[in-house]
Amino acid sequence: xxxxxxxxxxxxxxxxxxxxxxxxxxxxxxxxKSQTQVSTEDAAKRLEKLYNKxxxxxxxxIKGQIDLDPVSIADSLPxxxxxxxxxxxxxxxxxxxxxxxxxxxxxxDGWLNEVAEEFNKAxxxxxxxxxxxxxxxxxxxxxxxxxxxxKYIPDAFTPSNELWGEMVKAEGIPAELISKRLVxxxxxxVSTKAKYDELMDKYGSMNIKTxxxxxxxxxxxxxxxxxxxxxTGLNFLVxxxxxxxxSDLLGETAIAGFxxxxxxxxxxxxxxxxxxxxxxxxxxxxxxLEYQTYVNAADLKSGYVFTPFGVRHDSPLYTLGDLPQxxxxxxxxxxxxxxxxxxxxxxxxxxFNGLEEYSPELEAPDGATLASAQKLWKEKKDGxxxxxxxxxxxxxxxxxxEPLNRLKESLLKGQKYLGRDNRIGFVSYSSNVAxxxxxxxxxxxxxxxxxxxxxxxxxxxxxxxxxxxxxAMKMLxxxxxxxxxxxxxxxxxxxxxxxxxxxxxxxxxxxxTYKIPVYTIGYNANIKALQSISSINEAxxxxxxxxxxVYKIGNLLNVQM
Numbered sequence: 001x002x003x004x005x006x007x008x009x010x011x012x013x014x015x016x017x018x019x020x021x022x023x024x025x026x027x028x029x030x031x032x033k034s035q036t037q038v039s040t041e042d043a044a045k046r047l048e049k050l051y052n053k054x055x056x057x058x059x060x061x062i063k064g065q066i067d068l069d070p071v072s073i074a075d076s077l078p079x080x081x082x083x084x085x086x087x088x089x090x091x092x093x094x095x096x097x098x099x100x101x102x103x104x105x106x107x108x109d110g111w112l113n114e115v116a117e118e119f120n121k122a123x124x125x126x127x128x129x130x131x132x133x134x135x136x137x138x139x140x141x142x143x144x145x146x147x148x149x150x151k152y153i154p155d156a157f158t159p160s161n162e163l164w165g166e167m168v169k170a171e172g173i174p175a176e177l178i179s180k181r182l183v184x185x186x187x188x189x190v191s192t193k194a195k196y197d198e199l200m201d202k203y204g205s206m207n208i209k210t211x212x213x214x215x216x217x218x219x220x221x222x223x224x225x226x227x228x229x230x231x232t233g234l235n236f237l238v239x240x241x242x243x244x245x246x247s248d249l250l251g252e253t254a255i256a257g258f259x260x261x262x263x264x265x266x267x268x269x270x271x272x273x274x275x276x277x278x279x280x281x282x283x284x285x286x287x288x289l290e291y292q293t294y295v296n297a298a299d300l301k302s303g304y305v306f307t308p309f310g311v312r313h314d315s316p317l318y319t320l321g322d323l324p325q326x327x328x329x330x331x332x333x334x335x336x337x338x339x340x341x342x343x344x345x346x347x348x349x350x351x352f353n354g355l356e357e358y359s360p361e362l363e364a365p366d367g368a369t370l371a372s373a374q375k376l377w378k379e380k381k382d383g384x385x386x387x388x389x390x391x392x393x394x395x396x397x398x399x400x401x402e403p404l405n406r407l408k409e410s411l412l413k414g415q416k417y418l419g420r421d422n423r424i425g426f427v428s429y430s431s432n433v434a435x436x437x438x439x440x441x442x443x444x445x446x447x448x449x450x451x452x453x454x455x456x457x458x459x460x461x462x463x464x465x466x467x468x469x470x471x472a473m474k475m476l477x478x479x480x481x482x483x484x485x486x487x488x489x490x491x492x493x494x495x496x497x498x499x500x501x502x503x504x505x506x507x508x509x510x511x512x513t514y515k516i517p518v519y520t521i522g523y524n525a526n527i528k529a530l531q532s533i534s535s536i537n538e539a540x541x542x543x544x545x546x547x548x549x550v551y552k553i554g555n556l557l558n559v560q561m
Contacts, residue, residue, distance in 0.1 A: 043513040044477070050502060050510075051474045054467045055432040064451030066444065067416070074149035076413060076550040083142070087116040087135040093126065095155040095330045096134040098147070100231065102160065103183065103315060104137040108296045108350045111183065112158070112315075115343045119334055126329045133334055140164045141229035142551075147173055153320050155327050158182060160231035160290070160313045162364040163238070170367025174321055178328075179335040181314035183344065184353040187232045188308040190279075190294055191286035195220065196305040208309040208361065209243045211286070216261045222286040223267030223275055226559045227377055230272065231313065232288045238373050239310035242362050249365060250372050259380050268381065270540045270559050278538040292351040308358045378419075378558070387560075388423040388439055388479045388486045390472035393457060394494035394523075396430040400459035403523040407493050410521070410553045411454050417557035418442050423486070425475050426453045429468035430461030431500050439479050464501030465494055469518065469533075473510060489560060490518045492533065496526030504532060511536045519560065521553060 086104045089096075103112040113135060120132040138146075140159035146152045148171040157175070159165065168175045189211055191199075196206060199220070203210045214220040225233035241249040244257030267284060269275035272293070279287050280299070290313055294306050317335055319328055337343070347353050365373070393407060418424060424446060425439035436453035440446045469490060476488040498504075511518060517539035520530035527543050534541040542552050 039513055043510050047470065047474055047477065047510055050470050050506070054464075054470060054501070056471055057432065057434045058438075059434045059436045059453070059456075061437065061449045062452035062456050063448045064453075064455050066448050066451060067412075072149075073145050074151040076554050077142075077146060077149065077151050078551055080136075080146065080152045083136055083138040085134060086110075086113045086137040087120070087133065089134040090120040090132040091130045093129045093326065093330070094132045094134055095327050095334070096136060097156040097158055097317075098138050098143040098154045099135050099158050100140045100143070100160045100315065101137055102185070102290060102292055103158075103352075104135050108292075111347050111350045111352060112338075114346065115338055116334075118343070119337050122337070124333050124337070126326055126333060131330045131333065133330070139229065140231045141226075141234070144168055147171075147320060155321075155323055156317060156319055156331055158315050158317045160185070160315060161187075161235060161311050162316050163234050163311065163370055164231065165316060165318050166364055166367040167370050168318070168320070168367070170371060175318045176328075177316060177318055178331045179317040179339070181312075182317055182335070182338050183315050183347040184356060185313040185315065186291045186308045186355050186358050187235050187288065187310060187313050188291060188294070188306045189222070189286050190289045190300060190304050190306055191220075191222075193303050193305055195285040196307075206305075206307050208239050208307075211307070211309075212240050212243045212257070212261050215264050216257070218264045220285050221266050221283065223265070223269055223278060223284050224288045225269050225272055225275055226555065227374055228558055229270070229555055232272070232290060234370065234374070235310040235313075236288050237377055238365055238370065239361060241373060241376075246362070249369060250376060255376065255380070258376070262380055262382075263385075267538070268559055270556055274538070274540050277535070281538060283538065291354050295351045295354060308355055309361060311360045311362065311364050312358070382487065385485055385487045386421060386423060386483070387419075387489060388425075388476055389418075389489040389491060389560075390425040390427055390439065390475055392468045392472050392490060392492045392494075393426070393428045393454075394430075394463065394465065394468070394492075395428045395457050395459050395461075396463035396495075396497075397460050398463065398495050398497055399523065403495055404457060404459045406523055408454050408457060410550050411493070412451065413550050414553040414557050415447065415450060415454075417554055418447075423479065424450060425472070426450055427468055427471050427475070428453075428457055429464050429471075430459075431464055432461075433464065433467050433471045435471065435475070439475055462500040463494075463498050465492070465496075465498040466503060466507050467501035468492070470502060470507055470510075473507075473514060473516060476516060477514070488514070488516045490516055492518060492520045492530070493523070494520070494530065495523050496520075496529040498529070508536060517560075519556060521556075 099112050102109050116133050116135050144164045147168050165175055199214055215222055224236045227233040227237040241254045245251050245254040275287050420442055422442045423439050424442045426437035428434050428436055437449050472490045480486055517537045518533050519539045520534045520541045522530045522543050531541040
């Protein structure tokens with residue numbers, strides 16, 4: 001009996017000593033390390049463990065035929081019917097107007113629609129004939145793409161600001177200003193009150209020069225929107241360039257200043273909605289927004305300050321093309337109707353006509369300068385940091401047929417936006433995962449193998465979406481180990497359904513720790529499932545329906561790559 005007790009006591013002592021030694025080794029192994037270092041090491045071990053449990057094959061590279069033709073915006077644009085007519089014409093003699101979305105939507109964003117409906121009921125005539133207007137709701141940048149490409153040119157165009165009118169003119173499209181202003185608006189930077197007070201204390205004033213200086217000095221985390229698609233983003237780009245050299249927006253001084261500034265910009269959003277969602281997480285001190293949106297946003301009423309910048313967003317109205325004089329007269333009648341006190345008060349009620357005292361900081365540059373500024377932004381936006389991106393394609397049985405065909409089409413056309421200095425890899429998955437193309441610099445050889453990998457995709461099997469993401473993360477972590485300056489990205493193209501392998505809960509902590517943005521593109525998809533992946537690190541999620549997937553992906557890659 002005594003012998004048994006002695007053995008039990010010795011066993012307990014040995015277990016205690018072993019536990020203490022094990023705990024001590026783990027404790028001392030982390031001495032002197034930050035919490036970030038510890039969590040990163042834990043993530044690396046977890047990633048390795050998950051990766052080793054996945055069935056991964058490395059496919060034989062297949063070269064495809066490279067299409068050397070430049071990107072065709074007209075080919076990627078969907079049919080114009082994709083963009084709804086928000087007010088129908090009521091007579092045979094009418095003008096069609098492309099209108100920016102902040103005034104031709106619904107609710108507080110439906111001001112122009114309400115005015116147009118009243119105009120169509122007013123019985124106005126031109127040359128003795130009753131006339132009306134037709135309003136099409138379409139974002140300014142997208143509208144400019146339709147007009148400049150010649151794919152669809154309406155009778156008139158009312159973008160948010162004059163910058164788009166200048167870009168249309170630069171393409172040789174006749175564009176005459178009927179009204180410099182339909183309704184008043186400005187764009188600006190919305191900053192937290194705490195950051196605003198901090199910058200005021202240091203710089204003594206708050207303006208775009210203060211903001212660019214603060215960003216260049218890494219004192220402000222600010223995001224802005226795509227200057228190829230967003231009126232506010234384009235305005236911010238040229239205004240920022242002007243702070244570095246107002247006499248030459250594209251000179252060496254302006255470019256050097258922009259490079260230093262851009263290196264410290266943590267976030268560029270494809271849309272204003274994505275920007276707002278990022279701001280809600282607290283990751284940004286400031287972001288760009290139009291004043292009319294700002295005053296209508298309940299969540300921004302307290303704790304934020306609006307600082308205007310750039311050219312005004314007064315919704316100018318242009319005729320387009322060689323318009324018959326009768327249509328020009330209709331537009332003049334409409335501009336006069338809009339300018340009446342009744343409808344300007346309606347605009348005020350919807351948040352327009354605020355900050356009337358604000359004078360533009362710069363005149364609208366000509367279209368050629370604006371196009372060159374966009375090109376400069378594309379070249380310099382990554383602050384000389386190379387991008388490594390892995391595309392993860394769903395080839396499960398549910399993607400068979402039309403979804404996979406559209407996935408291939410969108411990637412084959414979208415890959416033209418991938419810069420030559422980027423590093424690109426490709427993974428496909430069904431029940432298992434295949435590395436179709438290891439990460440490599442996107443030269444002609446890599447491009448050919450990327451095209452070949454896309455063309456070789458075939459659908460079948462189950463859906464292990466998160467296994468595919470794990471493999472992509474492992475590839476990117478290996479790339480970062482070789483070059484820590486790389487900025488990693490993942491693009492997942494899927495229908496959003498997962499029925500095999502790891503779950504989002506299994507890998508969420510890895511995505512959070514590594515802070516890799518995971519952009520998702522859904523084909524006939526469970527969009528909420530894809531959005532839940534992208535939202536972890538504030539990446540965009542695209543619902544790629546049949547007719548505009550190529551255009552949407554082109555815009556996404558243009559911003560991020």
